Amino acid sequence: MSGTAKLQELFSTAGVSGRPELYKVTGEDAVRSALDQQATGFTVYIHVPFCRVRCGYCDFNTYVNGFGAGADRESYHDSACKELALAAKFLGENKLVPPPASSVYFGGGTPTMLSVKALGVILEEVARTWGIKPGAEISTEANPxxxxxxxxxxxxxxxFTRVSLGMQSAVPQVLATLERTHCPENLPQAVAALRRAGIAVSLDLIYGTPGESLTDWEASLRAALDLEVDHISAYSLVVEPGTKMHALVERGKLPPVDPDSQAEKYQLADTLLxxxxxxxxxxxxxxxxLDAEKLPSRNIPDATFLANASRHNLAYWRDWNWWGIGPGAHSxxxxVRWWNRKHPRGYAGSVAAGDLPVQDGEVVTAASRELERIMLGLRTASGVKHLTPEEGTRLSRLVEMGYLQPEAADQGQALLTLRGRLMADYVTGELLGW
Ligand code: SF4
Structure with a gap:
C-alpha cells in the first residue's frame, strides 16, 4: 500500500476528514494563541537528518553521509518541499485547510548542516503551502x-526568530564523553552573533553524563547563566540501547547513570535557574x-514567563495538530498519529514518486488520549485541569506524598511540586489509577 493510501485509511477510520473544527485557534496573534490553553492550532516540524559526526549517546535519526539526489545535504530541501506540497494536497482533498502555522521548528540532526539558503527555501515553501501567522516563532537547532x-x-x-544552541556542558571532559565536537569557547561568540542579529537564544544542556560530578554540572549551569539568554533546557541523559555509549556502559568502560545523582542535579538546576x-x-x-508590562498577552495568567517559552514545544504539550516533514518525522x-519512512533514501524516493512518505500510523484510542493529556499536562507548570471524578479522588493522596501542590489540588488541578517533577511518571500512573 502506498504511503498516501495508508494515511487516507487512517483519516477515514478516525473520521478526521472534513472536520475543520479540529483547529480552534483564537485570535490572529500567534503568541496569544500559543499561550491560550483553550486554543488548538497548527505547527510544522522540519527534520534535517544530517550531522557532522555521530555522538556516542545519540539515537536520533541522523546520518553523517548523504545518500544521493534528494537525500544529501545539497538537495535535501527539494525532498522536504515535495513533501510539503504532497501534504497540502492530501489535506485539501480531505477538506482540511489548516490555519497558518503558529510556529515552524527545524530540528535534527543539525539543521545548520544545510545552508541557510536551503533552510530559507523550505521555510518559504511552508509559507506558500499553509501560510505563517504574524509573530510566529521560527526556530532552528544549531551547533554553536x-x-x-x-x-x-x-x-x-x-x-528565523529563535535558535536553540546545543551547549550540553561547559566542561571539556564531559563534552568529550558525549563525543560532542563543538568547542565551548565558541559559545559566547555564537550567542553574541545571534543577539546582534535580533534572534532569541535558547541553550540546551545535558546532565548525568558518566563521570560528570555535581561540581561539573554546577559549572555548566553557571556558564549558561553567564551568557544571559532567556531560555534554558536541561535534559537528563538517557543511555539508549543501541548507542555506542550504551555498549560502553554494558562493558563497564563507563559508569551507569545514577538516578540519585540525577535527582540532585535536577534540583540544583532548578535552584540556580x-x-x-x-x-x-x-x-x-x-x-x-518578564516584567508584566512587557507581556504580549497580559490577560493570560501564566504568560508572565511563557513569553520567553518555546511556543513550538508548548504546542506539542497542549496537543495541537502538527505536520512533521522529513525522514522519520512524526505527525x-x-x-491520527503517523510517522515517515526513516531512511533518507527511502524517504526521498517516496516523495520523488509523488507519494507521501508515510511508514505507518495509528488511530489513538480515548484511553491513550487521556493518558497523553495527563502525562503531557503534568509536565507543564499549568498542570492538568478538568480531571475526571475518579482522577479527582486521587489528588489528596498525592498531595500528602508531597508530589502535588495543595492549593492547586483544592481547585481540582494536578500541579507538580519540585519533588513531584522527579516522579512525574509515577504521578501520571497514580492519577490514572494504574
Ligand atoms: S549533534 Fe545532536 S543530533 Fe547530531 S549526533 Fe550529536 S547529539 Fe545526535
Missing part, C-alpha cells in the same frame, strides 16, 4: 560552531521571567 555573524544575519533575514530569574514551565525547560492530526 556553525554560527558566525554572517550565518546569524542570514538566518534573521530568512525569517530560579535564583537567576528563570521559571520552570515544563519539566526540562525554564524561561526568564499528529486529531486522533
Amino acid at each position: 560552531d556553525t554560527i558566525t555573524d554572517q550565518v546569524a544575519q542570514d538566518l534573521a533575514a530568512s525569517g 530560579s535564583a537567576a530569574g528563570f521559571e520552570w514551565y515544563e519539566i526540562s525547560n525554564w524561561a526568564r521571567r 499528529h492530526f486529531g486522533q
Whole structure:
C-alpha cells in the first residue's frame, strides 16, 4: 500500500476528514494563541537528518553521509518541499485547510548542516503551502560552531526568530564523553552573533553524563547563566540501547547513570535557574521571567514567563495538530498519529514518486488520549485541569506524598511540586489509577 493510501485509511477510520473544527485557534496573534490553553492550532516540524559526526549517546535519526539526489545535504530541501506540497494536497482533498502555522521548528540532526539558503527555501515553501501567522516563532537547532555573524544575519533575514544552541556542558571532559565536537569557547561568540542579529537564544544542556560530578554540572549551569539568554533546557541523559555509549556502559568502560545523582542535579538546576530569574514551565525547560508590562498577552495568567517559552514545544504539550516533514518525522492530526519512512533514501524516493512518505500510523484510542493529556499536562507548570471524578479522588493522596501542590489540588488541578517533577511518571500512573 502506498504511503498516501495508508494515511487516507487512517483519516477515514478516525473520521478526521472534513472536520475543520479540529483547529480552534483564537485570535490572529500567534503568541496569544500559543499561550491560550483553550486554543488548538497548527505547527510544522522540519527534520534535517544530517550531522557532522555521530555522538556516542545519540539515537536520533541522523546520518553523517548523504545518500544521493534528494537525500544529501545539497538537495535535501527539494525532498522536504515535495513533501510539503504532497501534504497540502492530501489535506485539501480531505477538506482540511489548516490555519497558518503558529510556529515552524527545524530540528535534527543539525539543521545548520544545510545552508541557510536551503533552510530559507523550505521555510518559504511552508509559507506558500499553509501560510505563517504574524509573530510566529521560527526556530532552528544549531551547533554553536556553525554560527558566525554572517550565518546569524542570514538566518534573521530568512525569517528565523529563535535558535536553540546545543551547549550540553561547559566542561571539556564531559563534552568529550558525549563525543560532542563543538568547542565551548565558541559559545559566547555564537550567542553574541545571534543577539546582534535580533534572534532569541535558547541553550540546551545535558546532565548525568558518566563521570560528570555535581561540581561539573554546577559549572555548566553557571556558564549558561553567564551568557544571559532567556531560555534554558536541561535534559537528563538517557543511555539508549543501541548507542555506542550504551555498549560502553554494558562493558563497564563507563559508569551507569545514577538516578540519585540525577535527582540532585535536577534540583540544583532548578535552584540556580530560579535564583537567576528563570521559571520552570515544563519539566526540562525554564524561561526568564518578564516584567508584566512587557507581556504580549497580559490577560493570560501564566504568560508572565511563557513569553520567553518555546511556543513550538508548548504546542506539542497542549496537543495541537502538527505536520512533521522529513525522514522519520512524526505527525499528529486529531486522533491520527503517523510517522515517515526513516531512511533518507527511502524517504526521498517516496516523495520523488509523488507519494507521501508515510511508514505507518495509528488511530489513538480515548484511553491513550487521556493518558497523553495527563502525562503531557503534568509536565507543564499549568498542570492538568478538568480531571475526571475518579482522577479527582486521587489528588489528596498525592498531595500528602508531597508530589502535588495543595492549593492547586483544592481547585481540582494536578500541579507538580519540585519533588513531584522527579516522579512525574509515577504521578501520571497514580492519577490514572494504574
Ligand atoms: S549533534 Fe545532536 S543530533 Fe547530531 S549526533 Fe550529536 S547529539 Fe545526535
